[in-house]
Amino acid sequence: MFSLLFCVDLFSQDIWSALPNLIAHGGGSIDGYIYTNSKEAVKLSLDKGFQFIELDISFTSDGQMVMVHDWELFNSSSGYPEKGDSVPTLNEFRSRKIYGRYTPLTISDVVELMQWNENWFLVSDKFDDAVLLDSILGAFKSRMLVEAFDMEAYLALKRVGFIPMFSAGEKESRESFLQKSVEAMMQGDSPIEFVSVYCGGDFGDIEQLKCLHPFHVAAYTSNDEEFVNAHLGNEFDLIYTDYLVP
Numbered sequence: 001m002f003s004l005l006f007c008v009d010l011f012s013q014d015i016w017s018a019l020p021n022l023i024a025h026g027g028g029s030i031d032g033y034i035y036t037n038s039k040e041a042v043k044l045s046l047d048k049g050f051q052f053i054e055l056d057i058s059f060t061s062d063g064q065m066v067m068v069h070d071w072e073l074f075n076s077s078s079g080y081p082e083k084g085d086s087v088p089t090l091n092e093f094r095s096r097k098i099y100g101r102y103t104p105l106t107i108s109d110v111v112e113l114m115q116w117n118e119n120w121f122l123v124s125d126k127f128d129d130a131v132l133l134d135s136i137l138g139a140f141k142s143r144m145l146v147e148a149f150d151m152e153a154y155l156a157l158k159r160v161g162f163i164p165m166f167s168a169g170e171k172e173s174r175e176s177f178l179q180k181s182v183e184a185m186m187q188g189d190s191p192i193e194f195v196s197v198y199c200g201g202d203f204g205d206i207e208q209l210k211c212l213h214p215f216h217v218a219a220y221t222s223n224d225e226e227f228v229n230a231h232l233g234n235e236f237d238l239i240y241t242d243y244l245v246p
Contacts, residue, residue: 038102
């Protein structure tokens, strides 16, 4: 399939030793369904050999952390399309089945999966509060890549020990990231070491930016094997995918 570098024991080597690699987007595909963020999808991705699995963090109406791509999709896929984007309680969330068969993930389920299998990294999206993440998932911070949506969140995550990814997105956002990284260094903070970008469109500037300031890149999302073979390990260190396998 792909020519990738793998580490056997993630505790004896740091996250950088597991690069380049693929990320199972939204838990990974299962039976043709994508980003279910379900327990079964995560376990299947681990069986496929994924070492990086992305999950989308959200909160129930009673304030409990769960894994959901978006509430409209969750309600529709769990049999309640009439609810639109309304947010259920934790008990309601737990009582649902995605597409009638898959188990939605609470944060306690994620903790159990990380304890059950220590050979994977959690890539989180949609939530970047360092204090709350540290209080809930602090034991796994060396095994987490957390997408940060502004410089303040990036630095806060870095200071408590998570591995943050600065969300640089489109080309116009990437052009400002270098300036922000330099400003951080001037203020005594470490430079930006990891960014997430959109892999569509023009990304020819990435190699130029890397010459000025070395950093790692996670790109979203590709299901094109030819594209992955051409760019994984070159412009990109990680690529999110729905259907490809390591």
